[in-house]
Amino acid sequence: MARGRGRLSNIELLPEECGPIVAWAAEMLQDRDANMTDIYGQFVGKLEAIQREYRGELDFKIPSLSAFGRYSMKLATLTQRLNDTREIAATLAERFDPDASDNLTVIAAEAIKTLVFEVLTNAGEAGIDPKGAMSLANALRAAAQAQGVSTARRQKLEADMAEKAKAAVSAVVKTKGITEEGAAEILDKFLGVKK
Structure with missing residues (x-):
């Protein structure tokens, strides 16, 4: 039996x-400038205004304070997780050079691909519903795109570095009287850049 959300x-x-x-309401709850009860009061007022505006053509039940509180807690938990993830990502980005970052992207993408394969393998006779299949396909596409973006970013950084190295060596050649052959050797042997 398929498990829903x-x-x-x-x-x-x-x-x-x-x-x-x-x-x-979500924005107000995240700002933390007002307390939840005050925000809920305004939330109810705005929903009642919508009901009046549609004159009974739009029928919905206004959520209770307890439902709003659960929503607030869920939102706070999600926001904290996102903030933690951003902090971790920022810390990792500072510590890794582009090559290590590319390796991390490749590892993460491969892990996602493996996870998708395991989900498909363990689906059994019931299979996967269309929505689940679409989610898996999106995960695979995103992993592949991340690998491509990471590679393109690394290539751009390498090209930028090569240009900066060429400009720096050219400046040194002019001021110190180094020959063009000497400049080419510096670029090639020490910096790994072809003139």
């Missing part, structure tokens, strides 16, 4: 027209 919350059940209000 569970029952939708009352906030997730709100109609599309309420989307901007939910987004506003």
Whole structure:
């Protein structure tokens, strides 16, 4: 039996027209300038205004304070996870050079590909629903794109470095009287750049 994501919350059940209000509430909760009860009061007021605007044509139940509190906690947890991930990524980016970063991208992409293969292998006779298949396909595509972007970024950094090395050696050649052959040798042997 396929496992779903569970029952939708009352906030997730709100109609599309309420989307901007939910987004506003999420932003207010993340700003932490007002307390949750005050934000909830404004949230209810905005939803009631939508109900009046549509004069009964748009029928929905306004989420309770407890549902809003659960949404707030879920949002806070997700926000904290994202912030932690950003901090970790920033720390790793400072410590790794482009080659190490490329290696990390390749390893992560291969891990995603392996995970997708394992999911497909363990799906059994029930198979995977279309939505799950699409998610797996998106994960594979994203992994492949990440590898391509990482390689392109590394190549651009190498090209930029080569140009800077050529410019620096040219400046030294002019001021110190080094021959063109000497400059080519410096670029080739010490910096790994072809003139």
